[in-house]
Structures are given as C-alpha cells and as structure tokens.
Amino acid sequence: MRILVTGASGSGATTLGRAISARLGSSFLDADDYYWIPTDPPYKEKRDPAARLQLILAELQRASSSVIAGCVRNWGGELEDSFSLIVFLILDAEIRVARLREREMGELGRVDEAFLEWAAQYETGRMPGRSRALHEMWLSERSCPVLRLEGDLSVVERVARVTEALSNQPPRASALRNESCEW
Numbered sequence: 001m002r003i004l005v006t007g008a009s010g011s012g013a014t015t016l017g018r019a020i021s022a023r024l025g026s027s028f029l030d031a032d033d034y035y036w037i038p039t040d041p042p043y044k045e046k047r048d049p050a051a052r053l054q055l056i057l058a059e060l061q062r063a064s065s066s067v068i069a070g071c072v073r074n075w076g077g078e079l080e081d082s083f084s085l086i087v088f089l090i091l092d093a094e095i096r097v098a099r100l101r102e103r104e105m106g107e108l109g110r111v112d113e114a115f116l117e118w119a120a121q122y123e124t125g126r127m128p129g130r131s132r133a134l135h136e137m138w139l140s141e142r143s144c145p146v147l148r149l150e151g152d153l154s155v156v157e158r159v160a161r162v163t164e165a166l167s168n169q170p171p172r173a174s175a176l177r178n179e180s181c182e183w
Contacts, residue, residue, distance in 0.1 A: 001024075001026070001064075001065040001066075001084045001085075001166075002060065002065065002066050002067075002068070002082055002083050002084050003017075003020060003026070003066070003067045003068070003083065003084060003085045003086070003087065003162070003166075004067075004068050004069075004072065004083045004085075004086045004087065005017040005020065005067065005068070005069045005070075005086075005087045005089065006069075006070060006071055006072070006086065006087070006088055006089070006135070007088055007089030007090060007091065007135070008089075008090075008091065008093075008096055008119065008122040008123075008130065008132070008135075009096065009100060009115075009118075009119040009122070009130070010091070010095070010096030010097060010098075010099040010100040010103075010119055011089035011090070011091040011096055012089055012091065012099075012155070012158070013069040013070060013089055014030055014032075014069040014070070015155055016069070016087065016089065016155060016158050016159070016162075017030070017067045017068065017069030017070075018067075018069070019155050019158070019159050020067045020087075020159055020162055021066075021067040023159055023163065024065060024067070025065075026063065026065040026066050026067050027059075027062075027063035027065070027066045027067070028066070028067050028068075028069070029056060029059060029060070029066060029067070029068045029069070030068075030069050030070055031056075031068060031069060031070025031071060031072055032070055034047065034052040034055050034056045035047060035052055035070070041108060042108070043115075049074075049075070049076075052075065053075050053076045053078070053079060056068075056072075056075075056079060057078060057079060060079075060082075071130050071135075073130075073134065073135070073138045080138075080142070081142070081143065081144075083142070083144045084144060084145075084166075085144060085145050085146075085147060085162070085165060085166060086139065086142060086144060086145070086146045086147070087146075087147045087149060087158075087162055087165075088135070088139060088146055088147070088148045088149070089149050089158075090148060090149065090150040090151070091150075091151070091152060092152075093119075093120050093122065093123060095152055096119060096120075096122075097116055097119055097120050100115070100116055100119055101116060104116075145165065147161065147162060147165045149161060
C-alpha cells in the first residue's frame with residue numbers, strides 16, 4: 001500500500017502524512033527531502049530530477065507500506081502511478097499562508113516573502129510551479145482513487161476520512177458537504 005498526501009503548500013500534507021503513517025504503521029517520506037538538496041539555509045538547491053526519483057524509489061522498495069507527503073507531479077510514472085490512494089487537500093490561501101508564515105518563523109527564524117507570495121497564488125497559477133490547475137490535471141491522469149478533503153478539518157477528522165476511504169466504505173452522509181471521492 002502506498003498513499004500520497006498532496007495539495008498546496010501549507011495545506012497540511014506533511015502533518016496529515018505523518019499522522020496517517022503513524023496510524024497505519026507505515027513508513028513516512030516527505031517529498032521535500034528528495035526534491036531539495038540539504039543546505040543551510042534549507043530549500044535553496046534543487047536535486048537533479050533523475051536523482052530524486054531514484055532516491056525515493058530506493059526508499060520505497062525498503063517498505064511494505066508508505067505514506068508520501070508533498071507534490072510528486074512530473075517525477076516519473078514509476079512513482080506517480082504507484083499509489084493505492086491519493087489524498088488531495090484543499091484549503092483557503094489565507095489559512096495556508098498564515099500557517100506557512102508561522103512555520104517559517106518557528107523553523108527558520110525568518111520569513112521568505114517571495115515563497116509566501118508563490119504559495120498564495122496557488123489557486124490562480126500566475127507563477128511557475130505548483131498550481132491548483134496543474135494539480136487537478138495531474139490528478140485526472142491517475143488511475144487510483146483520489147480522496148478530496150476540503151476545508152480546515154482537524155488532523156483527527158482527516159485521518160478518520162482517509163481510514164474510511166481505505167476500507168472502501170462510502171463516506172458518511174455528513175462528510176459529503178466537505179469532501180468528494182473520485183473512485
């Protein structure tokens with residue numbers, strides 16, 4: 001079993017991925033750890049695409065089940081088409097950017113305003129890189145189920161919905177307001 005948790009920066013993919021991994025006893029991988037070369041300060045130098053793909057595939061071969069958090073669009077079909085379930089998180093930009101600002105201050109002691117501007121434009125896609133339109137197109141090309149979780153749901157609620165989707169039970173009637181499943 002292999003699960004991908006993805007969405008805009010600040011949507012909670014890493015937090016949810018870690019929680020799902022703990023719940024299922026699966027290994028956890030953060031796509032950023034493969035996308036970026038470790039630097040000080042971090043997130044300054046991108047890894048070669050072929051190298052990152054080989055690194056993550058090697059790690060995945062060592063685990064019987066895994067949860068990956070982050071964006072793996074254009075990493076290669078061997079990875080992109082290997083998921084049992086993709087969880088797509090949708091969250092308002094205002095909430096996402098506030099989370100990112102807080103995270104950057106806590107982890108780095110500074111805020112990269114250019115990064116926050118890039119993250120804020122996810123819905124419009126006016127800057128290169130990740131955008132809602134590109135994510136939607138990529139998701140439409142996947143053959144596995146896609147679980148959409150929309151809104152500022154608690155981690156506990158998100159994990160419950162993922163667990164429910166994995167057991168192939170239909171979503172609860174009350175959940176239909178905030179999520180849709182593409183099966």
